[in-house]
Amino acid sequence: MxxxxxxxIVFWVLSFVILVSAFMVVSLKNxxxxxxxxxxxxxxxAGIFVLLDAEFLAAAQVLxxxxxxxxxxxxxxxxxxxLASRKxxxxxxNVSVGVFVSVLFALASIILIAQTHIWHYKTDFTxxxxxxxxxxxxxMIQYVLPFEVVSILLLASLIGAIVLARKERS
Amino acid sequence: MSEYxxxxxxxxxxxxxxxxxxxxxxxxxxxxxxxxKDINYECAELPVGSSWIQFNNRFYIxxxxxxxxxxxxxxxxxxxxxxxxxxxxxxxxxxxxxLILLFGLFYAWKKGVLKWV
Numbered sequence: 001m002x003x004x005x006x007x008x009i010v011f012w013v014l015s016f017v018i019l020v021s022a023f024m025v026v027s028l029k030n031x032x033x034x035x036x037x038x039x040x041x042x043x044x045x046a047g048i049f050v051l052l053d054a055e056f057l058a059a060a061q062v063l064x065x066x067x068x069x070x071x072x073x074x075x076x077x078x079x080x081x082x083l084a085s086r087k088x089x090x091x092x093x094n095v096s097v098g099v100f101v102s103v104l105f106a107l108a109s110i111i112l113i114a115q116t117h118i119w120h121y122k123t124d125f126t127x128x129x130x131x132x133x134x135x136x137x138x139x140m141i142q143y144v145l146p147f148e149v150v151s152i153l154l155l156a157s158l159i160g161a162i163v164l165a166r167k168e169r170s
Numbered sequence: 171m172s173e174y175x176x177x178x179x180x181x182x183x184x185x186x187x188x189x190x191x192x193x194x195x196x197x198x199x200x201x202x203x204x205x206x207k208d209i210n211y212e213c214a215e216l217p218v219g220s221s222w223i224q225f226n227n228r229f230y231i232x233x234x235x236x237x238x239x240x241x242x243x244x245x246x247x248x249x250x251x252x253x254x255x256x257x258x259x260x261x262x263x264x265x266x267x268x269l270i271l272l273f274g275l276f277y278a279w280k281k282g283v284l285k286w287v
Binding site: 010050056059060063064067068069071072075076078079080130132133134135136137139140141144147148150151152154155157158159161162165166 | 174177178224225226227229230231233234235236237238240241242243244245247248249250251252253255256259260263266267268270271273274275277278281283
């Protein structure tokens with residue numbers, strides 16, 4: 001099982017990169033650098049998806065979150081006057097409440113994870129071949145209605161974005 | 171899975187080349203800082219203002235529209251891969267999907283959003 005050991009190392013390295021870059025996002029003083037670290041964080045999450053044999057999810061993660069959402073954030077920063085060069089104060093004003101909520105969340109996660117069988121998960125589990133074909137079939141046959149509703153949702157968000165952005169300009 | 175080892179190697183090599191280059195340059199170069207080196211470019215021309223400029227607002231609406239159609243691409247991809255086993259009905263579904271989104275594009279067009287004034 002040398003292969004699974006290698007995958008384990010890659011998993012820990014990716015997790016480390018995700019945690020460090022996520023910490024940078026909430027602690028750096030230049031908001032532009034925060035956005036760059038957010039891209040690094042989201043890209044590493046795509047790496048985790050690849051490790052789990054979810055290639056389509058990884059591609060979607062890179063295409064939408066890294067390629068579109070993060071770029072949109074960088075645009076928003078660059079379009080706002082002087083925001084990129086300004087030093088911002090990233091200090092949590094409610095440290096005690098934050099620590100309390102974090103500890104509570106961590107405890108709840110640990111309890112929930114301990115109840116599942118995630119630690120002795122079968123490593124010889126073989127992922128489905130051509131999962132994209134299966135996904136496409138489900139999307140076209142079983143989930144046609146949600147699929148078409150998604151286009152309505154996208155249309156609504158497009159029109160909403162246009163209305164908001166135009167109002168802001170005038 | 172093993173074909174992703176090549177991807178990992180490319181990522182590591184890409185990062186490594188940049189890091190090694192910066193490290194080598196730091197080792198080799200003489201250390202002689204002076205204020206002229208810190209300006210944005212050294213072309214015997216003093217730059218005006220900061221290099222952090224405010225970009226044109228109009229980029230933002232294009233980026234917003236791009237995000238919507240980026241999400242559409244994600245839905246097109248499994249459809250295109252599975253299309254060989256689906257037939258005419260899937261084509262009709264996708265035409266409906268794209269037509270609904272095209273309405274949004276026409277809305278943007280009519281509102282003059284796509285025009286670069």
